[in-house]
Amino acid sequence: MPRLSIWADRNFGDRRIRFRRRGVAIRNMAVFRFNNDLSSFRIRGADADNATLVLFSRTAYQGDFRVFRGRQAVRNLGNFNNRTSSLIFIGRNLTNRQIRRIQDTRRAPRDILEIRD
Numbered sequence: 001m002p003r004l005s006i007w008a009d010r011n012f013g014d015r016r017i018r019f020r021r022r023g024v025a026i027r028n029m030a031v032f033r034f035n036n037d038l039s040s041f042r043i044r045g046a047d048a049d050n051a052t053l054v055l056f057s058r059t060a061y062q063g064d065f066r067v068f069r070g071r072q073a074v075r076n077l078g079n080f081n082n083r084t085s086s087l088i089f090i091g092r093n094l095t096n097r098q099i100r101r102i103q104d105t106r107r108a109p110r111d112i113l114e115i116r117d
Helices: 096-105
Strands: 002-009 013-019 023-026 040-045 052-058 062-069 072-074 086-090 113-115
Parallel strands (some): 023 113
Antiparallel strands (some): 002 013, 052 062, 052 086
């Protein structure tokens, strides 16, 4: 099962949250007091090569987004640093078309846990 760890600072520093599920959608990062705080992350574990992480700049999966697929260790989100207000992490590949549909409907995929505000 893929795992996601997110940090509030670059280079995997400061506060950390770990998710150990097949998927999680966070509609509003403020639930974890992490709104516009995400700066680095890691995706690893079994089946991590198939995982997808989508970071959105607004709540409810809206705004600009960045997609990361597979095993990753991102030390610095660059121009997306401290801009994440919602996210989706899932243990399979999400296509760009599926991501656009999520934005259109404002709904996470049905087969994962959704954490709402």
